[in-house]
Amino acid sequence: MKVPFLSFTPQNQAVRTDVLEAMARVFDSQWYVLGDAVRQFEAEYAAFSHTQECIGVANGLDALHLALKALDIKDGDEVIVPSNTYIATWLAISFVGGTPIPVEPVLDTYNLDPTLLEAAITPRTRAIMPVHLYGQACEMDAIMAIARKHNLYVIEDNAQSQGAAYNGRLTGSFGEVNATSFYPGKNLGALGDAGAITTNDAGLAKRVRTLRNYGSQQKYYNEVIGHNSRLDELQAAVLSVKLPKLLDWTRQRQEVAALYDQHLAGIAQLKLPATAAGATHVYHLYVVRTARRDELQQHLTAAGIGTLIHYPVPPHQQQAYASLGYQRGAFPLAEEIAATCLSLPMWPGMTENEVEVVSSAVRAFFQA
Numbered sequence: 184m185k186v187p188f189l190s191f192t193p194q195n196q197a198v199r200t201d202v203l204e205a206m207a208r209v210f211d212s213q214w215y216v217l218g219d220a221v222r223q224f225e226a227e228y229a230a231f232s233h234t235q236e237c238i239g240v241a242n243g244l245d246a247l248h249l250a251l252k253a254l255d256i257k258d259g260d261e262v263i264v265p266s267n268t269y270i271a272t273w274l275a276i277s278f279v280g281g282t283p284i285p286v287e288p289v290l291d292t293y294n295l296d297p298t299l300l301e302a303a304i305t306p307r308t309r310a311i312m313p314v315h316l317y318g319q320a321c322e323m324d325a326i327m328a329i330a331r332k333h334n335l336y337v338i339e340d341n342a343q344s345q346g347a348a349y350n351g352r353l354t355g356s357f358g359e360v361n362a363t364s365f366y367p368g369k370n371l372g373a374l375g376d377a378g379a380i381t382t383n384d385a386g387l388a389k390r391v392r393t394l395r396n397y398g399s400q401q402k403y404y405n406e407v408i409g410h411n412s413r414l415d416e417l418q419a420a421v422l423s424v425k426l427p428k429l430l431d432w433t434r435q436r437q438e439v440a441a442l443y444d445q446h447l448a449g450i451a452q453l454k455l456p457a458t459a460a461g462a463t464h465v466y467h468l469y470v471v472r473t474a475r476r477d478e479l480q481q482h483l484t485a486a487g488i489g490t491l492i493h494y495p496v497p498p499h500q501q502q503a504y505a506s507l508g509y510q511r512g513a514f515p516l517a518e519e520i521a522a523t524c525l526s527l528p529m530w531p532g533m534t535e536n537e538v539e540v541v542s543s544a545v546r547a548f549f550q551a
């Protein structure tokens with residue numbers, strides 16, 4: 184039996200009729216940008232996130248960029264960022280003229296190591312950007328305490344972790360302004376690009392609303408040099424249909440992860456995901472590690488099982504960041520993760536049988 188890396192089939196079946204009806208309503212409304220559907224989804228996602236405000240934008244990268252811009256982070260500013268994140272977090276800093284200052288993760292959880300933060304802080308540091316990677320909440324109490332002590336902003340990258348929590352508080356509700364993505368494969372996915380910012384600060388929310396819409400609050404009056412980065416009505420309507428299912432889909436992801444944990448336990452050469460005390464994990468990805476990663480991936484591909492690597496090259500080793508001058512070995516944990524990580528198939532509604540097929544193929548590889 185073939186197992187893809189990701190299937191939308193169970194999710195799509197659960198919402199097909201409602202999504203098509205919602206799309207028809209937008210079509211018939213004759214209003215396609217910044218209307219009732221966006222306002223409604225923003226209110227619903229703010230309520231879901233336990234924040235006062237949500238501002239819909241065009242994608243997750245724009246959400247990160249506008250968050251930094253709203254905080255007036257600019258040329259010469261330093262922003263602390265994980266060494267092992269998706270490049271989007273770094274790019275947003277570069278867009279505003281700032282410098283990404285990488286900090287290494289805890290190797291068990293892949294999330295920012297709070298004990299390394301203070302050594303990275305300089306007089307130019309303005310903010311910390313924790314990324315709740317793979318679906319697990321960062322150790323936010325320690326991160327927030329350090330941010331407060333040094334008077335730094337916190338901007339969460341919550342693209343992979345909608346609905347995760349640290350000590351009972353939801354990710355995307357800790358920082359001054361926080362970004363998320365509704366890219367189709369994310370835990371809450373649109374039918375194209377979409378993203379949002381969450382915040383409890385009304386002033387910052389207003390700045391982001393202005394920045395996303397040409398720097399304008401009143402049509403054709405432009406206060407600042409803004410962007411065109413609006414969540415569109417069609418995507419907002421789709422997201423409003425899917426949001427009420429997210430808790431259920433998260434539980435299904437957690438069940439799939441628990442089955443993997445069970446079926447893959449005890450393989451000496453295979454490191455399974457671990458969750459920090461106080462954190463919850465919503466399993467955007469189920470990531471394992473092994474020194475024999477490339478061989479394992481080839482073995483699974485040959486067996487018809489889809490896998491991906493998140494991510495094969497850490498940002499500091501990307502050609503795009505050659506100008507920062509980092510040599511091989513500059514961030515050994517990020518490099519180690521890039522060389523050894525493998526994401527196994529994971530989606531809400533994946534069956535126990537499918538998990539078993541993947542797990543047996545992994546076992547067979549290590550037993551051979």
Ligand SMILES: *Cc1c(COP(=O)(O)O)cnc(C)c1O
Pocket residue numbers: 242243244245268269271272314340342343363364365366376377378
């Ligand atoms: C997906 C993702 C983004 C970017 O979101 P887009 O909507 O694709 O622009 C940013 N950060 C992380 C950690 C992501 O996984």
